[in-house]
Amino acid sequence: MFDAAPYPFPLETDLSAELQPAAGAQTCHADMVGGVRGLHSALAKASPVARMATLRERLPGPMVFMHGFGIEGQLLLHWICENDLDIDIATLDTGRLFPETYELWARTEARYGRRIRAVYPDPVALESYVGEHGINGFYASPSARKACCEVRKTAPLERALAGASAWISALRADQSSVRRDDGLVRFDAARGMLKLNPLFDWTREAVLDEVEAHDIPVNALHARGFVSIGCAPCTRAIKPGEDERSGRWWWEDEGPRECGLHMREKRVPAA
Numbered sequence: 001m002f003d004a005a006p007y008p009f010p011l012e013t014d015l016s017a018e019l020q021p022a023a024g025a026q027t028c029h030a031d032m033v034g035g036v037r038g039l040h041s042a043l044a045k046a047s048p049v050a051r052m053a054t055l056r057e058r059l060p061g062p063m064v065f066m067h068g069f070g071i072e073g074q075l076l077l078h079w080i081c082e083n084d085l086d087i088d089i090a091t092l093d094t095g096r097l098f099p100e101t102y103e104l105w106a107r108t109e110a111r112y113g114r115r116i117r118a119v120y121p122d123p124v125a126l127e128s129y130v131g132e133h134g135i136n137g138f139y140a141s142p143s144a145r146k147a148c149c150e151v152r153k154t155a156p157l158e159r160a161l162a163g164a165s166a167w168i169s170a171l172r173a174d175q176s177s178v179r180r181d182d183g184l185v186r187f188d189a190a191r192g193m194l195k196l197n198p199l200f201d202w203t204r205e206a207v208l209d210e211v212e213a214h215d216i217p218v219n220a221l222h223a224r225g226f227v228s229i230g231c232a233p234c235t236r237a238i239k240p241g242e243d244e245r246s247g248r249w250w251w252e253d254e255g256p257r258e259c260g261l262h263m264r265e266k267r268v269p270a271a
């Protein structure tokens with residue numbers, strides 16, 4: 001299957017260079033340096049499931065797959081469960097997800113007999129945000145939107161990843177330039193851990209084929225024109241031919257269609 005789905009983005013980079021963290025950033029554990037020696041070349045030609053298994057074999061410490069219940073994530077979850085990989089599966093419940101997403105969450109746990117760890121926003125920070133901006137204050141300005149994403153997503157991500165040696169994401173390179181810059185595997189210097197994107201070089205069509213072949217559960221909203229699905233108030237269906245992330249934060253004219261989870265620079269907490 002993997003041979004049918006290569007994507008024309010460079011996979012080979014010098015990971016050892018990334019392991020020289022910038023001043024002030026966390027340093028990586030010595031075991032990590034040994035584990036990632038030659039990692040890029042080992043992973044570049046491997047299938048996505050072999051990429052996860054190889055990283056799991058080489059790297060000590062907890063690994064976390066951050067799941068957002070997209071089609072790509074459902075495929076990674078399927079492989080993690082079917083291959084019994086020792087990888088924690090966690091998700092960020094912002095409190096504003098679609099009912100269909102919660103239904104998929106429950107259906108996925110039932111199918112695979114596995115609990116998906118839920119991580120929630122800090123209640124005090126959330127009360128403060130809503131108190132200042134209002135319950136739908138994210139529509140008011142880009143800064144208000146980013147502040148909401150900070151409270152509901154990026155701050156909880158730090159707790160979800162605490163103590164991990166690596167995290168796994170379901171992003172693909174052809175979703176956006178921000179995602180393409182993330183690479184197949186890199187050292188996340190801000191968090192002092194590796195980040196692996198096993199589907200980095202896969203197309204959406206290849207993912208859909210694999211999901212269909214294994215009858216993997218997906219969000220019912222996909223059949224209604226939703227492609228990239230996040231929080232309900234910030235996601236809408238798109239028309240055929242539109243960029244697949246154009247349904248996210250559609251009212252904003254400029255800037256990446258990202259909440260900050262995959263931005264490379266160190267997260268700066270909202271004031």
Ligand code: SF4
Nearest residue numbers: 138148149152231234
């Ligand atoms: S996607 Fe929308 S509701 Fe969800 S955290 Fe970001 S701004 Fe808030």
